[in-house]
Amino acid sequence: MSLTLYGYWRSTASYRVRIALNLKGVEYQYVPVHLVNEGGQQHSAPYKQLNPAQLVPTLVDDDEDIILNQSLAIIEYLDERFPSPYQLIPSHKTERARVRALAQDIACDTQPLSNLRVLNQLKSEYSAEQDSVNRWAAHWITLSFDAIEKRLQTQAGKYCFDFDVTMADLCLVPQVYNAHRFDVDMTRYPLIQKITDNCNALPAFEKALPENQIDSVL
Amino acid sequence: MSLTLYGYWRSTASYRVRIALNLKGVEYQYVPVHLVNEGGQQHSAPYKQLNPAQLVPTLVDDDEDIILNQSLAIIEYLDERFPSPYQLIPSHKTERARVRALAQDIACDTQPLSNLRVLNQLKSEYSAEQDSVNRWAAHWITLSFDAIEKRLQTQAGKYCFDFDVTMADLCLVPQVYNAHRFDVDMTRYPLIQKITDNCNALPAFEKALPENQIDSVL
Structure with missing residues (x-):
């Protein structure tokens, strides 16, 4: 098998790539990298060789001899x-430009701020409690979804852009999954919710759900 | 004039786009959006119409009838x-994939964590002092540059990728500018520094420097 995805069930960046692989219908090997156990397997020597940033996901494509990080680049x-x-x-x-911009609204301005490593840093640097870091995460997701809901009013159809699934949907759906974890009030976002429901009705999205991965812990 | 860039002199995302416009040799109108004055001009009603996320930059291309946010998409x-x-x-x-990944190492995993709005939130939520938020910013830049310096060892030439300026350089150089603001020890990063110096020797990069913008305050 040519493609190997190193990821983590609950990493939304890994989740985006899983959806892409499923939509493309390509087989791949999934190698879990546990972000918590053993002090974080992303910090192990072999993984650092693959990805010096010590983050997931990483895609290895043996046929093309490329090791690639960053979910949107992948x-x-x-x-x-x-x-x-x-x-x-x-x-x-x-x-193309509008699809990329919406994907980056999530991948640059939303998800990195509620990443596990950031929440851990808030705890260690500012003695923040779990409640407080949950509020921190919800704050940035809410700001971002307020803007995205507005943008969608002028462009959305069944999905973020009319009637075709694009990279923007691959970013939105995992971010909504994360929003639920942080108790974001999704009733404020009827369009985001409708698009997410439409996407999740597709087998490629369902198969990519965190709870459907071999490394999920529920 | 067809192109208008809404930006802020010290916003590294705006800085990236200025370099691109200069390299392309296209004329554009630059409209400063002051991120601090008047409670932040990015929150004004007219700007929110252009960009509901209330962030810079935004590019307006009248000829193509597009209003676009997100520096990498632009x-x-x-x-x-x-x-x-x-x-x-x-x-x-x-x-292409490797260039995009390196650009996103900065645009997704580095810059958003030391953004003005994030540092302000640390101050308001955790009563963080200026010293402390500077350390926060430096922490993420250091983590990121450690990984990028390693990646560059296998691919860099005069610039991030061999001998052509790419989107990766457009992200790296403004991030180095920001690293200096937060007292990151750049002697750890000889390759990043060499590439930055090579880029800054080009007129397109020099013209894009924050201090060379009409809204700079020194």
């Missing part, structure tokens, strides 16, 4: 390597 | 709209 790579049956980045330059 | 858009004289994203799919 998704665009998969989209170029396996152009069918779904195109996750549209062909027209203004549409 | 840079890829500019690269597709103005393919010459420099191509900021290489043509081959594995090279």
